[in-house]
Amino acid sequence: MTDLAPYQTSAAPAAYDPAALAVLAAMEQAAEEHLDAIRPENTKRGYANDWALWAEFHDWLAERTGHQLPLTAVTKGTLVGFVVWLDTVKLAAPNSIDRRITGVTVTARAHGAEVPKAATVAARQALKPLKADPERLARGRGKAAAVTPEQLRQMHAAAPASLAGLRDRALWLLAFGIAGRSAEVAALRADGIKHVSRGLDVHVPAVKGRPPRDVVVAYGRHPDTCPVRAWSTWKAAAGITAGPAFRAISVHGAMGNDALAPAACREIIARSAERAGLSVRLTGHSMRAGFITTSRQAGRREEKIRAQSGHAANSPVFWGYIQEADRWSDAASEDIGL
Structure with missing residues (x-):
């Protein structure tokens, strides 16, 4: 019986030629347009609000660091910082923060940014203990108190x-x-x-x-x-x-x-x-x-x-x-x- 040996090639796969790259780029664009077209309007509005909050967080961060980061800088540090800011500054409910993470991630990718999986995993790890806090879970239930x-x-x-x-x-x-x-x-x-x-x-x-x-x-x-x-x-x-x-x-x-x-x-x-x-x-x-x-x-x-x-x-x-x-x-x- 002949021993089976791994299949080996003598050369690395050829790179895509310009025409193939153009087709792939067009397909990527068509996919984004199709997904955007079938996305519900309320979801789009929600994502727009999430991105506006993300921009507000970056302004807040710039006031304290003296440096304005690009909105496409979605990293482990910035996304965890966003969670902490939503919790301590905006006093947002944990479920709301969870939705914001998704909205920012989806929108950033739509802008061509790379969002590492480690960033979203870390953000939700930071969110986990907040979801176990009854006081935080009660946030957002009712209108703002009127000052006297x-x-x-x-x-x-x-x-x-x-x-x-x-x-x-x-x-x-x-x-x-x-x-x-x-x-x-x-x-x-x-x-x-x-x-x-x-x-x-x-x-x-x-x-x-x-x-x-x-x-x-x-x-x-x-x-x-x-x-x-x-x-x-x-x-x-x-x-x-x-x-x-x-x-x-x-x-x-x-x-x-x-x-x-x-x-x-x-x-x-x-x-x-x-x-x-x-x-x-x-x-x-x-x-x-x-x-x-x-x-x-x-x-x-x-x-x-x-x-x-x-x-x-x-x-x-x-x-x-x-x-x-x-x-x-x-x-x-x-x-x-x-």
């Missing part, structure tokens, strides 16, 4: 006596005063905030396709919660007259020239609330919700509040805040002879 003036005073009392502390106070009070989204607060410019006799005339720039608006912020009765005084104090201490209204400050107290990212604004609000020992978790949206609720409870008209917040007339979110504020106003069970 009393809580704002507690945050003021706990803020550090430093340039960063002055910035933080001005940031959250102006966010409250304009009923602003974090992206809007980040986009504010010093030259768009005019001091007038009765307070501030503020130009809120257009962000994410939403139209710009001009609002007024009146002097507050209490110095600790007055957005006008807080802004004036920060502006004078920082020496800014134009450019971004709120800027990064290093641990050594040096102020940069670039605007804070929306994520940094949210982080400042959440960190300030924790420092004050508040019993509720505040997010960037808490200032917006708090303004609408507080203004309504003070008897302000819906159209005036909407003009300040920029909500559409038929916004269910806006009317939800109004209903919450009105719960105890002329309550059906009040003073009915019980």
